[in-house]
Amino acid sequence: SAVISQKPSRDICQRGTSLTIQCQVDSQVTMMFWYRQQPGQSLTLIATANQGSEATYESGFVIDKFPISRPNLTFSTLTVSNMSPEDSSIYLCSVGASGNEQFFGPGTRLTVL
């Protein structure tokens, strides 16, 4: 299994600002994923981030709103840009392991006022 940490664990931000969320893994992994979990809801995949290539975004998510960096095999960032209250969610990163298994970080709880 992989140990995943995220920073910050939570934040309260003002409308119109941006927040960068960091995801750190204790081992080298090829595939990293970013999810959004709106209050009381399930998880929705935002994008897949592989090292050395551009992130692949799911329908409804765009790079201008959620730019992603993947500088090496143990680290990734997700930025939530020009935030509005509708962006209030838990943002989770995960890493792909053998087969189909994914390990998740603890999440970043974002509140936008």
Add this chain to the structure above:
Amino acid sequence: GESVGLHLPTLSVQEGDNSIINCAYSNSASDYFIWYKQESGKGPQFIIDIRSNMDKRQGQRVTVLLNKTVKHLSLQIAATQPGDSAVYFCAEARSGGSNYKLTFGKGTLLTVNP
């Protein structure tokens, strides 16, 4: 469109009883089905998975059943304990080249009463 959903949003059981959490799916092309447990304030934790060519798989105190005829997935937890209280998500995994993408269902809140 494709969807992965759950029959019951909440389930309350007595400690020691068996729990059954159900999930319906609509996409027959999924390669795997997976159950995750999410405790409050934490990320989802992998419980067990099952390949689409299987109909049953057992783990420690958990059993997953897959009925492809009616596109139904269930998670059975034996001798449910207070520590099992959490939200349980089913997810389907489809190969997207070198990685699997997960589509999550809505979740069921399991409450275990002592």
